[in-house]
Amino acid sequence: MAVGKSSEAHSLKTFVNRLRLHSTLAERDVQALIELPWKFISRSQNTQLVRVGDLTGQCMVLVEGFVHRFRITEEGERQILTIYVPGDPINFEHLYLPLADDGLQVAKDCTLACVAQRDLHALLAAHPAIAEAVMRALLVDASIFREWTLNVGRRDARARIAHLLCEISVRLRAQGFDFQNTPIPLTQDQIADATGLTPVHVNRTLKVLSAERHVSRRGALVMLPDPEALRAVAGFDARYLHLSPWPRNDEPIA
Amino acid sequence: MAVGKSSEAHSLKTFVNRLRLHSTLAERDVQALIELPWKFISRSQNTQLVRVGDLTGQCMVLVEGFVHRFRITEEGERQILTIYVPGDPINFEHLYLPLADDGLQVAKDCTLACVAQRDLHALLAAHPAIAEAVMRALLVDASIFREWTLNVGRRDARARIAHLLCEISVRLRAQGFDFQNTPIPLTQDQIADATGLTPVHVNRTLKVLSAERHVSRRGALVMLPDPEALRAVAGFDARYLHLSPWPRNDEPIA
DNA sequence: TGCTATGTATAGCATAGGTTAAACCCACGT
DNA sequence: ACGTGGGTTTAACCTATGCTATACATAGCA
The missing domain is CATH 2.60.120.10 (Jelly Rolls)
Incomplete structure (x- = not known):
């Protein structure tokens, strides 16, 4: 006990x-x-x-x-x-x-x-x-919701999927997980539902990303061997996650 | 003064x-x-x-x-x-x-x-x-952000635009505006940016909605003559706006 | 009266991504 | 050892939406 x-x-x-x-x-x-x-x-x-x-x-x-x-x-x-x-x-x-x-x-x-x-x-x-x-x-969650709207509304399939993968790997790393060895915990169907795409188009796109060495696959699992390169593909800018020590402009409240 | x-x-x-x-x-x-x-x-x-x-x-x-x-x-x-x-x-x-x-x-x-x-x-x-x-x-705003992700990710152009128009008219009405006579305060370019579409496709789609009498136009202004019908087109369910008196399951806090 | 700016309308063509359907793969349970 | 089910892969075809370009309408302004 x-x-x-x-x-x-x-x-x-x-x-x-x-x-x-x-x-x-x-x-x-x-x-x-x-x-x-x-x-x-x-x-x-x-x-x-x-x-x-x-x-x-x-x-x-x-x-x-x-x-x-x-x-x-x-x-x-x-x-x-x-x-x-x-x-x-x-x-x-x-x-x-x-x-x-x-x-x-x-x-x-x-x-x-x-x-x-x-x-x-x-x-x-x-x-x-x-x-x-x-x-x-x-409020950070709300910022993440907004980024998803941007992602789904304004990025093409390749950047969209890459962006999703970037976000998850960054958040996993922030929680202390070893992202290099932690496979992305998503099936292709789930990626489709998260990106507003079709499962078959997710499959196609993952094949492209894989051929470009931006993702690797161990069996069905997607891994991210080179996060930096993937960020470039995604146009990923982590600021919306508010992870860095943020500045404060407020004095202590009375 | x-x-x-x-x-x-x-x-x-x-x-x-x-x-x-x-x-x-x-x-x-x-x-x-x-x-x-x-x-x-x-x-x-x-x-x-x-x-x-x-x-x-x-x-x-x-x-x-x-x-x-x-x-x-x-x-x-x-x-x-x-x-x-x-x-x-x-x-x-x-x-x-x-x-x-x-x-x-x-x-x-x-x-x-x-x-x-x-x-x-x-x-x-x-x-x-x-x-x-x-x-x-x-938190209600956050719920709205999420609905927008759904809107952009999973509805076609017609339902998407209709949904946007519904939301705005409902929110205007909740603030006491007369939605029947309040034109929607958006240019077609803004509608495009809000829905993840192209201005020209917004124009096409608005034409369709207009032909269907789901929206009417006074010059450049979009009006909603029949909100109910438009809701059906949009698959609009206002619950995400949390406008009705919500139930409470919490006792007063000590 | 005409000029400019901002927004709207349309046309013709191009393509990313959707659809349907069928195979394949592999881990698991019996 | 053999099915079963969840997930992946591929192919062939289709369409909603994008792109580019030009024309039109209207309001404000000189």
Whole structure:
């Protein structure tokens, strides 16, 4: 049990790390965050975690595996809206808008840390620094959503796919994963749904990128041997991820 | 001067109204909000209010006219990411991420109410209800960004343009405008940039929609004579705008 | 009255990406 | 050892949308 506790605490470290990408948190804040009554659950591929219209009472953090967020057209066309990597809070917006407007689906067997919204609300009220960090994480997510609109609206298939792969590898690396050896966790169908393309066109385009040595394939897995070159293909500029220590122009608040 | 003050206070009413679309605010909260040291400015069409990379110190509310948010590809392709209508806060995310990741441009001569971020921060600290309302407004915006990704990624030109027009008319109506007589404040070029299409294809498609009586044109202005029919064309489901009184599943926080 | 600017309209041709359908591959379960 | 299912690959054909270029309309302005 002590072991269980400590390994669970460890698995929240990626979350703390994610918050610290954009915000500074004191040790006591981190402690309080970790000591919330988290519940850890595992879900297998394709499980639907949240459906459009659900009224949620929990907030979830992705600890391991992958989850994506999607919406569906009236005609049944699916669009993936973002892909979460370990450490990401995946539905903290439900703290303020508990009625889900997107679906959340497990893209690859995952484990999640869950808290009741009520407990989280209480924590945020007691720890303004955490509230601000959560806020900032949500706003960075919004910046990522906007980049996806740009990606889908204004880049051709090759740059579009390259951009998606760049983003994921950068975000994985920011969470401490070895991107050179971490395969991209997406099937071609999922890439299609994330880029607004067709699975067959994704296949064609991946073949091109592969011939150009911009991606390599180990079996079905896509790897990125040369991120720099791929960035050039994608026209990728990581600023929208707000990863570098950002400047502050605000004095401490009275 | 008293007159000036009172008309300025009046012009903030649309902002209060916007916040109240999603949140409940007590009168004293509203008072405090209105009494902030707002500065009112006018800007004419095509003025760039914020550039990518700017470090902002102000938050702005759109009082009159139209503003859009955009990003540009490395190749110089522009994508409009959202269109703001009167009453919308247009850059409140800079409270927490003051480094601008998008450009903001005046789409139609406008007037703006501006406050220093410092003053606003102080207000939010003193009035948690306002802080929550702002938060919620930002999260609704994020939901809109996601819908745009879906729109651009998964709808054909006709439904795409129709969807854009529906969204704007619904948001205008929510702010109290008479959508039947308010022309859509977009040139065909802007529609193209907002939908990821080409100006000439927008023109073609508008012609089709016009022949179908789904839009009408008074000179260069696009009007929506029959919003219901247009919604069917667009597959428009307004839930993502979170306009209806949303359900709450949270008890009052200790 | 005409000039310029900004936006709209149309035409003709080009192509990226969609569609359909069929094979293939391989990991897994029995 | 053999099917089964999820994912990948390829081919042939099709179309929605892009591209380039030119003409038109209107409003503001000298």
